[in-house]
Amino acid sequence: MELPITGVLDELVRTLSAHGSTVLVAPPGTGKTTLVPLALEGRVVVAEPRRIAARAAAGRMASLLGEPVGRTVGYAVRGDRRTSKDTRIEVVTSGLLVRRLQHDPELTGVGTVLLDECHERHLDADLLLALLLDARAVLRPDLRLLATSATVAADRLAALLGDAPVIRVEARTHPVGTTYLPPLRRERVEAQVVRATRRALSEVDGDVLVFLPGVAEIRRCAAMLTDVDVIELHGRLASATQDAALRPGPRRRVVLATSIAESSLTVPGVRAVVDSGLSRVPRVDHRRGLAGLATVRVSAAVADQRAGRAGREAPGHVYRCWPEHEHSTLPRYPDPEIRTADLTRLALELACWGTPSGEGLDWWDAPPKGALDVAHTTLRALGALDRGITDRGRRMADLGLHPRLARALLDGAKLVGPRTAAEVVVLLDNDRAAEGVELKAGQADPREVSRLAKLVDGRERPSPDAQALVVALAHPERLARRRSPGSPLYLMAGGTAAELPPGSLSDAEWLAVAVADREPGRAHGRIRLAARASEELARQAAPALLVEEDDIGWDGDVVAERKLKLGAITLSAKPLRTPEATRAALLAGLRAEGVGLLRWDQDGLRTRERMAFLHRVLGDPWPEPDDEALLAVVDLGTARRRADLARISGEQVTRRLLPWPAAGRFDDLAPDRIQVPSGSRIRVDYSGHDPVLAVKVQEVFGWTDTPRVADGRVPVVLHLLTPAGRPTAVTGDLASFWRTGYPKVRSELRGRYPKHRWPEDPMAAPPARR
Structure with missing residues (x-):
């Protein structure tokens, strides 16, 4: 040849x-x-x-x-x-x-x-x-x-x-023409592909090979193309059905295929290719514990390979379902699966090889450490990995399945029987759920079911929950319970929320989720395939996820409960009434909402401001009275709830921070009040960067020395007030103010306040409160 x-x-x-x-x-x-x-x-x-x-x-x-x-x-x-x-x-x-x-x-x-x-x-x-x-x-x-x-x-x-x-080697290829068919407004991919397929049938002789991302899209397109011979080609078909697609048909055909037809084999008779521009590839969301398939744009290399299918045997044509200007934005090559896929199976094989981390091997691209660590955690949970590969791990590897499915087959065979377990595992091993969301019996390849059933031990045990139990054995972290009555949202044991589409499972309180994914930008996942479960089943399938823990915290008030949980799902809760739990919850509230929950009067606030001033100016031994420092010394006493916190004096808590023996000088270094020449004792404001004394001008006649605090290191800024208490001048140098500032103040105010004294020589005038 x-x-x-x-x-x-x-x-x-x-x-x-x-x-x-x-x-x-x-x-x-x-x-x-x-x-x-x-x-x-x-x-x-x-x-x-x-x-x-x-x-x-x-x-x-x-x-x-x-x-x-x-x-x-x-x-x-x-x-x-x-x-x-x-x-x-x-x-x-x-x-x-x-x-x-x-x-x-x-x-x-x-x-x-x-x-x-x-x-x-x-x-x-x-x-x-x-x-x-x-x-x-x-x-x-x-x-x-x-x-x-x-x-x-x-x-x-x-x-x-x-x-x-x-x-x-250069290929002697036949010419392939290209037509770009961008989607119409609000047109679904299936409708777009069918439109392109009908155009290909009208313009090109021979069979049409259509590339779609997955089985669901293939079946929807097949339902729309009822007037031509449609052949499906994907990985979920039986071998004989797949092989039939690779033989010429008696009439013109439309072959609807996944990426399985991109290379390595020739579909005879093809003269036209319709490319949706989409592919379904493995992706894993480690943070949410969702591993599955994601629909992505194809790379330029894949698009070229797909187009080449039209020119294998004769000149052909490719119809691309995207705008021509977008072609240059396609990635050059597809991402290697090792960078994006779930690595649990790879990690099991590496452990069998004797190098769990993969070190010492020559890789095209080494497995990412984070993804490999997650895989090792999963394998240890499945009993496949300890210090090295376990006997159970080798048994799981020999089954040739993903380790999760191998665990479900091994343990499920003992609980529900080899054939029942094998049937569910075969369904789960497909690349996408069958029609609908509910997992149903009778859809698995009977030949593969028989093969797997022979590999494990056990006897058949009728059980209405058999399917859910096997699913839960494979994915215990996907056991899910409805968040609230009537809600479509479920909380999975792994902590991820997922939405259940309307359908036959809408009344289920518990689900064993087989397939779930999350589209970019969505706050929660979407359940694609599940079986009806129960709390009893969940406890049986995932005993390792059952934990009893104390939930001590703050949700606007004290939360102190002892909870029985299945992963993130709370099964039951009892109040905790111990002093230690209550104190921890109250402290959590103070950290969450701040020490403003305590009782703060003016004296308390001022004491905190004075201490903060000394810390800023003098440093040690004066502490910073921030929330953390106050929480360290707060005495909660008999407080049991939020309302009790409002009875605790913030000033008393602050004064517990005073350092000894330096505390004896607190009022000298940061006096609460300063006596002015009139005899009044006026409070100093420490709330700003500089201490401020607000006093009426008439009360400080004859005062030349600006008051100072912090052992004389910091001058007090005087806010000189009118008789009505409004600021008229700000100064840190009284002597200068009397010389240059006061004459202007006098001329502006003596007409406004004629009953008050405005002497020409303030240094000789006696101060007065009134």
Whole structure:
């Protein structure tokens, strides 16, 4: 078969034999997945990122040899294997090869491992690459590694493989025209895609391949395209149904696919591609404990790959569902899953490998430490990790499931039976909930259910809560209780609030939430898939989350309760009446609302201001009478509630801060009142930066020395008042005021206040209060 890859096969085999590792850069459709393995010598294992791609590649290679699958070329994916003693080339998924490597790090008998579609940066593929490099460095230096990529960003990959040679192949592609179809106002993505699909059917001959983000969108589009043959292609379909989409149909078809059809396989007959521009990728919100799939814009590289599907066999056309000016804003490449996904499964595999932190391995991108720490916490809670991997952890890893689902299968089989537990686990292992929000039986692949049921022990036990129990075993932190009667909001044990859409579960007090997510900008999450639960079930499924704790605090008044909680959910509460609890709650209130809750009269406020003044001016030993200092010395006595705090004198609390023996000089250093020449004792205002004495002009006739406080260090600022008590002058230098300021004051005020004395010589006039 003459494909672009044919011209470099001999060079590729020689280079790989000489160097032990090679990077092959070749676009889709060049034959790298099917012709290269056949040209390699010895036993070859091909690692594909997806099960459908593994089966399709094996089938294509077998057909080129004129043989059935399972003879020279075979495959192995989870739950399905077709190989024989004659099999020389085996196509497997990356995750399955990781498991095989864990049990046989030397990969006995294997001469070459081909890592296909490395550019997709799936989590299993990145982990597999790191483990293979480690195994080759320590155990199998003769193991040949060939990495293929559809993009030109191969330098980092070549460096990881030991400065491996890079061989590039140019594809002889057919021309592909491009039309941009931006959405109409308020148009949903499904309506937009259907509009583009109908245009493609009217303008281009051949089948139409439509890329949508997920199964829900595929089903909604299929319901709108009732007048054409519609084929679905996604990861939740049975193998036979997936494989049928890769065979030509008797009539023109519209193939509605997820990203599963982007590379590694060819959908025959396609002449047009409709690209929604969206993809569903793993994302995890560590703070809220929500891990799942998020809908994101595709990268430019993915958009180009999707468009290339239209030109595999003949000239074609791509219809892009976004404005042309937005194309330049797309990210260049997709984010590697290792940066954004839940790393619990990866952490379990690293623990099985003997390096839980992943240190010492050569990574394309190392796993983020924070996400790995969260994964380790989860594994310890599941009993899979202690100081190292536990026997239970190895058992969970061998099941080939996410550790949470492995725990649900192992423990659920003992509680409700292997088949019931397996059915729920299969449903949870899908990439998205089925139609509706309520988890329902009968939707799981019976073949996969049977396979998993055989892996665990137990006997079937009829239980109306079986589904909820298995869900809760997988996600105990997602057990949820309604916040208030009639409310659609539920509080999950992990502390996250989530909204339940209207439907059959609307009357449920408790839920076991299987799938929940949170859209950016929303205050709470959204429940996508759940089962009806109960408090009894929650206690049974999540005993580790049951804690009894004292809730002592302040909510406008004293809160002192002993609570039984399931994570963040309060199951019961009893009042705590101990003096220690009451004191802690009152102090919490004073910290929250301030010491203004105490009784503060004018004397108390002034005492606090005087002490603050001495602290600012003199420093030690005079303390700062801030809230924290006052809280440290407050005597709550018999106070039990908010109202009792208003009976505690703030002045008495402040005076407890006075340092001894310096406290004896408090009134001398910061006197509350100063006697003026008239004989009046007038209060000093310490509320501002400088102490202020407000006094009528007639009371200080003859006074030349400005009063000073703090051992004479700070002059008191005089606010000289009119007979009516209004300020007429401000001075810190009385002698200067009498010379220059007083004549002006006298001329302005003696006509206004003729009954008061305004002598020409204030220094000779006797002071008077009136």
